[in-house]
Amino acid sequence: MNETPVKQRNSTAHYGQALASFAVALCAVALGIYHLQVDGWVRAFLGIAVLYLTTSAFTLAKVIRDRQELTQIVTRVDQARMEKIMADYDPFQPKV
Numbered sequence: 001m002n003e004t005p006v007k008q009r010n011s012t013a014h015y016g017q018a019l020a021s022f023a024v025a026l027c028a029v030a031l032g033i034y035h036l037q038v039d040g041w042v043r044a045f046l047g048i049a050v051l052y053l054t055t056s057a058f059t060l061a062k063v064i065r066d067r068q069e070l071t072q073i074v075t076r077v078d079q080a081r082m083e084k085i086m087a088d089y090d091p092f093q094p095k096v
């Protein structure tokens with residue numbers, strides 16, 4: 001049985017929506033921090049925390065994606081090996 005997974009591609013609209021959503025969220029947090037009634041060092045700390053959280057989220061997403069892609073590749077290689085073994089096997093061939 002050959003079950004080749006279909007590679008899903010994101011549409012341009014989906015990519016644009018994700019980018020716009022990220023930009024709006026980041027701007028909203030930046031505006032919220034700017035309008036806080038606190039000292040400048042508190043704003044700076046919150047700004048750095050938001051940047052750290054953003055980079056950590058990107059890193060986590062990349063690590064999860066890389067692990068998933070690696071799992072798919074290993075599964076495909078194992079499946080190809082098994083198909084080759086099954087194709088080469090002849091149960092009626094006399095054993096030597």
